Amino acid sequence: MNVSDVVLSCRVRLARNIDEFPFPSKLSKEQTCDLTEKIVGASKSFGEFNHVKISDLNPNERNRFVEKHLVSHELISCDNASFLVNEQETLSVMICEEDHMRIQCILPSLDLYSADKLSFSADKAFAEKLSYSQSPRFGYLTACPTNLGTGMRASAMIHLAGLTMAKQTDSLFRQIQKLGVLVRGFYGEGSAALGGIYQLSNQFTLGVSEDDIIETLDRTLNRIAEQEMNIREVLYQKNKTLIEDVIMRSFGICKYAKRLPYDEFMSHISNIKLGISLGILSNIPMQSADELLIKCQSASLALHMAENNIKAPDDVARAEYLRNNFFNMERYI
Amino acid sequence: MILCDKCKAKEAVMHRIIITNGKKHAQHFCLECAAQAGIMMFKLPSFAELAASEQMSDNSSLKCVCGHTFSDFKKTGMLGCTECYNTFSEKLLPIISSAQLGRTQQKNRSFTSSVPNESEDVVSLQKLLDEAVATENYEEAVILRDKIRALSRDKQEEPK
Numbered sequence: 001m002n003v004s005d006v007v008l009s010c011r012v013r014l015a016r017n018i019d020e021f022p023f024p025s026k027l028s029k030e031q032t033c034d035l036t037e038k039i040v041g042a043s044k045s046f047g048e049f050n051h052v053k054i055s056d057l058n059p060n061e062r063n064r065f066v067e068k069h070l071v072s073h074e075l076i077s078c079d080n081a082s083f084l085v086n087e088q089e090t091l092s093v094m095i096c097e098e099d100h101m102r103i104q105c106i107l108p109s110l111d112l113y114s115a116d117k118l119s120f121s122a123d124k125a126f127a128e129k130l131s132y133s134q135s136p137r138f139g140y141l142t143a144c145p146t147n148l149g150t151g152m153r154a155s156a157m158i159h160l161a162g163l164t165m166a167k168q169t170d171s172l173f174r175q176i177q178k179l180g181v182l183v184r185g186f187y188g189e190g191s192a193a194l195g196g197i198y199q200l201s202n203q204f205t206l207g208v209s210e211d212d213i214i215e216t217l218d219r220t221l222n223r224i225a226e227q228e229m230n231i232r233e234v235l236y237q238k239n240k241t242l243i244e245d246v247i248m249r250s251f252g253i254c255k256y257a258k259r260l261p262y263d264e265f266m267s268h269i270s271n272i273k274l275g276i277s278l279g280i281l282s283n284i285p286m287q288s289a290d291e292l293l294i295k296c297q298s299a300s301l302a303l304h305m306a307e308n309n310i311k312a313p314d315d316v317a318r319a320e321y322l323r324n325n326f327f328n329m330e331r332y333i
Numbered sequence: 334m335i336l337c338d339k340c341k342a343k344e345a346v347m348h349r350i351i352i353t354n355g356k357k358h359a360q361h362f363c364l365e366c367a368a369q370a371g372i373m374m375f376k377l378p379s380f381a382e383l384a385a386s387e388q389m390s391d392n393s394s395l396k397c398v399c400g401h402t403f404s405d406f407k408k409t410g411m412l413g414c415t416e417c418y419n420t421f422s423e424k425l426l427p428i429i430s431s432a433q434l435g436r437t438q439q440k441n442r443s444f445t446s447s448v449p450n451e452s453e454d455v456v457s458l459q460k461l462l463d464e465a466v467a468t469e470n471y472e473e474a475v476i477l478r479d480k481i482r483a484l485s486r487d488k489q490e491e492p493k
Contacts, residue, residue, distance in 0.1 A: 017415065019415070021414075022410065022413055023412060023413055023414055023415075024413035025409070025411055025413065026399050026400070026401065026413045026414060054368045091371075098411070099372075109396060123384055126463075133415045135418065136439075137438055137439065138418065138429075138439055139439030139441045140441070141415045141418060143411045143412055145412070145428060145429045145432060145433075146410075146427065146432050147443060148433070148439075149433070149436075149439045149440075150432070150439070150441050180434065187390075203434075204433050204434050204436065205433070206433040206436050206437065206439055207433060207436025207437070207439065207440055208436070208439055208440060209435070209440045209441065209442050210441065210442050210443075211442060212440075234408070272451055288341070
């Protein structure tokens with residue numbers, strides 16, 4: 001078992017605003033166009049980006065980008081907003097969300113240092129073409145003072161199936177909150193932690209350096225991942241039949257169910273991921289389970305149905321997708 | 334679902350155990366009945382609540398060049414432009430300090446501009462401390478007092 005069995009992905013997000021423009025809530029339509037053009041123009045010096053306008057997307061297409069964690073819920077509800085995304089979908093820039101720019105880098109597993117490096121190289125390239133709003137005291141000026149200073153929000157998605165089973169998450173979260181680490185659900189602020197998946201991020205952005213933020217979060221995540229891996233082994237050794245039963249039941253349901261509501265799917269995929277890491281479902285690559293996690297979210301599923309002309313309720317389509325695309329493969333048993 | 338002991342209709346969300354003469358007795362209340370009974374609820378305020386709880390004073394009608402007022406900020410938690418930080422600086426500092434664990438000076442790795450000198454910082458911190466004491470915001474005051482002490486100590490040690 002290794003850290004990538006526990007940490008799904010990590011992200012570094014930088015909030016930046018451009019001088020001479022008010023914050024997005026005060027921008028006129030013309031100013032938004034002007035600013036967007038400047039940002040898109042500046043991106044050309046850094047690499048190939050696809051510029052996607054929110055107004056060009058239907059609701060399912062909008063939500064699919066949220067489900068991939070490439071953009072936020074707030075961005076897709078704003079018709080004037082847009083975003084830049086590279087081909088690998090590792091780097092994206094939200095334009096005119098809460099701030100003028102939100103540069104973000106997402107990488108699989110726990111690799112915050114690389115995410116930091118990549119987002120900062122993009123940041124540096126933009127800074128050469130655009131004049132950022134900064135002050136000697138507060139650093140990067142942001143629309144909401146909770147992002148002042150570094151404007152940096154580093155986070156990771158961590159799967160705590162073992163600690164959740166052992167009911168140890170509450171005391172753990174109390175401890176890490178003292179270190180300035182925030183715990184949220186699967187889709188960030190205000191969302192539920194379905195399937196034992198949590199988002200951990202830095203709480204403070206001012207009076208700390210970017211290096212401190214990355215280092216603290218990386219150290220905390222490594223420590224939690226280690227605890228999670230240990231507890232998985234202990235739980236399995238002490239309750240072999242019980243754990244195998246839970247995992248195989250989830251596998252059976254995903255393989256044979258005719259309808260699968262979202263919440264139920266999340267708890268089964270959590271058990272399947274646990275089974276893979278313990279070697280009980282050793283033939284399934286963890287990457288496939290992680291892909292399923294995204295593909296079986298509502299909007300991604302709705303787009304798959306539209307593309308393949310499938311007309312069925314959400315939970316029926318989800319079960320069918322699992323049966324046809326994944327669990328029909330006998331080699332997984 | 335445990336029902337509220339008082340109204341017996343809503344779900345109980347507050348639970349307390351009272352020990353009288355060594356005997357345990359559990360009580361369960363819904364939010365409304367708990368509030369009516371005056372039971373303390375410990376909850377960290379959100380940033381918006383923090384902003385909204387800021388006392389209205391004479392300069393609350395201040396308007397920034399972008400048209401944003403401090404009331405707008407209290408409603409949304411958002412500022413209108415970078416100039417808002419100067420316009421509302423006096424009222425914003427305690428809020429920023431609370432939201433950022435008492436820190437009000439950036440330490441960004443890439444920042445090249447000059448940092449304001451320490452004596453200036455001590456003066457502005459002292460001003461904030463006086464304000465915090467006046468508004469009985471003692472948690473904030475303790476953080477500010479420690480910061481002033483630390484800064485003064487650093488300064489004394491410098492010439493050695």
